[in-house]
Amino acid sequence: MLFFTQCFGAVLDLIHLRFQHYKAKRVFSAAGQLVCVVNPTHSLKYAPTRCAAAQTSAEQGILPPCHHHEAVHDPQLVPCTCPLYSCPWEGHLEVVVSHLRQTHRINILQGAEIVFLATDMHLPAPTDWIIMHSCLGHQFLLVLRKQEKYEGHPQFFATMMLIGTPTQADNFTYRLELNRNQRRLKWEATPRSVLECVDSVISDGDCLVLNTSLAQLFSDNGSLAIGIAITTSKVHNAEDEM
Amino acid sequence: MLFFTQCFGAVLDLIHLRFQHYKAKRVFSAAGQLVCVVNPTHSLKYAPTRCAAAQTSAEQGILPPCHHHEAVHDPQLVPCTCPLYSCPWEGHLEVVVSHLRQTHRINILQGAEIVFLATDMHLPAPTDWIIMHSCLGHQFLLVLRKQEKYEGHPQFFATMMLIGTPTQADNFTYRLELNRNQRRLKWEATPRSVLECVDSVISDGDCLVLNTSLAQLFSDNGSLAIGIAITTSKVHNAEDEM
Numbered sequence: 001m002l003f004f005t006q007c008f009g010a011v012l013d014l015i016h017l018r019f020q021h022y023k024a025k026r027v028f029s030a031a032g033q034l035v036c037v038v039n040p041t042h043s044l045k046y047a048p049t050r051c052a053a054a055q056t057s058a059e060q061g062i063l064p065p066c067h068h069h070e071a072v073h074d075p076q077l078v079p080c081t082c083p084l085y086s087c088p089w090e091g092h093l094e095v096v097v098s099h100l101r102q103t104h105r106i107n108i109l110q111g112a113e114i115v116f117l118a119t120d121m122h123l124p125a126p127t128d129w130i131i132m133h134s135c136l137g138h139q140f141l142l143v144l145r146k147q148e149k150y151e152g153h154p155q156f157f158a159t160m161m162l163i164g165t166p167t168q169a170d171n172f173t174y175r176l177e178l179n180r181n182q183r184r185l186k187w188e189a190t191p192r193s194v195l196e197c198v199d200s201v202i203s204d205g206d207c208l209v210l211n212t213s214l215a216q217l218f219s220d221n222g223s224l225a226i227g228i229a230i231t232t233s234k235v236h237n238a239e240d241e242m
Numbered sequence: 243m244l245f246f247t248q249c250f251g252a253v254l255d256l257i258h259l260r261f262q263h264y265k266a267k268r269v270f271s272a273a274g275q276l277v278c279v280v281n282p283t284h285s286l287k288y289a290p291t292r293c294a295a296a297q298t299s300a301e302q303g304i305l306p307p308c309h310h311h312e313a314v315h316d317p318q319l320v321p322c323t324c325p326l327y328s329c330p331w332e333g334h335l336e337v338v339v340s341h342l343r344q345t346h347r348i349n350i351l352q353g354a355e356i357v358f359l360a361t362d363m364h365l366p367a368p369t370d371w372i373i374m375h376s377c378l379g380h381q382f383l384l385v386l387r388k389q390e391k392y393e394g395h396p397q398f399f400a401t402m403m404l405i406g407t408p409t410q411a412d413n414f415t416y417r418l419e420l421n422r423n424q425r426r427l428k429w430e431a432t433p434r435s436v437l438e439c440v441d442s443v444i445s446d447g448d449c450l451v452l453n454t455s456l457a458q459l460f461s462d463n464g465s466l467a468i469g470i471a472i473t474t475s476k477v478h479n480a481e482d483e484m
Binding site: 149150153173182183184185186187188189190204205206209211212213214217 | 391392395415424425426427428429430431432446447448451453454455456459
């Protein structure tokens with residue numbers, strides 16, 4: 001009986017994913033871009049890897065603080081860069097990607113330009129949408145976070161981080177683009193390294209920031225499509241293009 | 243003596259404006275674009291044309307509410323569209339521009355692409371920076387407003403409105419672009435008509451919105467340069483360019 005219930009659940013999930021993917025393809029089909037449906041992670045309550053401190057934070061509705069730099073003793077080792085959990089894992093930078101895939105089940109996508117389709121934007125803060133993006137011989141972590149910087153006023157923050165060193169990160173430029181309802185919003189910047197903390201990037205506001213009303217204008221049936229492109233860096237002077 | 247004091251004040255103002263203009267030219271000279279230095283209007287206290295209700299609002303640090311639609315009795319007449327004051331003037335749409343120039347001393351600039359250099363970004367909210375932009379045979383009103391939607395957290399809101407009807411406004415697309423410190427933020431949308439209220443556009447958040455931290459990243463010595471371009475409208479589908 002349990003087996004049949006599980007099978008039925010799996011079929012429902014597949015139908016839901018197929019529907020989300022169909023919606024995304026319908027919107028972006030002409031661009032011929034890879035669309036990735038990203039489901040939110042809205043509760044840290046049942047995460048098996050978090051520590052007690054993170055559990056307390058999650059129960060209070062606060063995202064766990066960043067302990068990355070304090071935790072590293074061996075300079076060759078880096079801590080887990082997953083922004084969802086305060087994970088005790090540490091390892092070499094080269095194996096961070098496989099740790100994120102295997103332990104935190106974060107998907108990885110290939111392609112110079114992809115569309116990140118974040119579903120269920122209405123879920124309460126704090127909520128994260130995360131994928132990895134493999135491009136130009138490197139892996140990047142895209143984090144979309146819904147968070148209340150001002151109590152009662154959730155905002156959306158989107159940033160891209162290189163799974164590499166800050167020096168390597170300086171060689172790239174990432175672009176996030178929203179396009180709907182005759183409005184277009186583009187954010188371009190140099191990615192930060194995952195060795196820096198995603199929480200501090202977001203608290204500094206040095207990323208794409210959307211108020212709830214603007215996020216709604218760009219959403220379609222509770223899903224937000226963000227076009228992502230990564231290029232090798234060129235000098236961004238105020239002179240060019242403006 | 244008074245004459246000499248006034249002359250000295252005027253010379254100081256000229257030096258200050260020259261310095262601002264030099265700074266702007268240094269940043270944007272390669273683009274060959276017209277740079278307009280826009281000083282803020284940070285107090286409504288001594289405005290000669292505002293009504294008592296607006297005075298009370300200003301003294302409480304609140305921008306006056308929009309009474310435009312209530313005030314119009316003759317459908318041929320439109321009220322004053324200046325977002326700074328609750329002005330009792332009304333007239334035909336064709337003479338709004340001359341009213342704004344003469345009564346509210348709002349500058350008008352010519353050119354397809356201009357740079358709006360808003361000075362003194364540190365001034366407390368509510369503050370407005372306003373110019374008119376003449377382009378493609380029409381006049382547009384650019385409003386940058388510093389306002390506290392959430393108490394203690396000022397934000398910047400920028401929008402462009404056509405001094406014309408909503409039907410005419412649908413024929414255009416405006417672009418606002420910030421570009422500094424290896425970051426670039428672009429907002430593109432259809433301008434609203436000045437017959438709609440700028441206050442409601444801002445309270446809906448349907449415009450370029452900047453947190454203080456992001457505004458600081460894009461500022462240079464307390465001045466924020468916004469590149470402005472207006473084009474005739476083309477269909478903005480999610481398919482194109484993403």
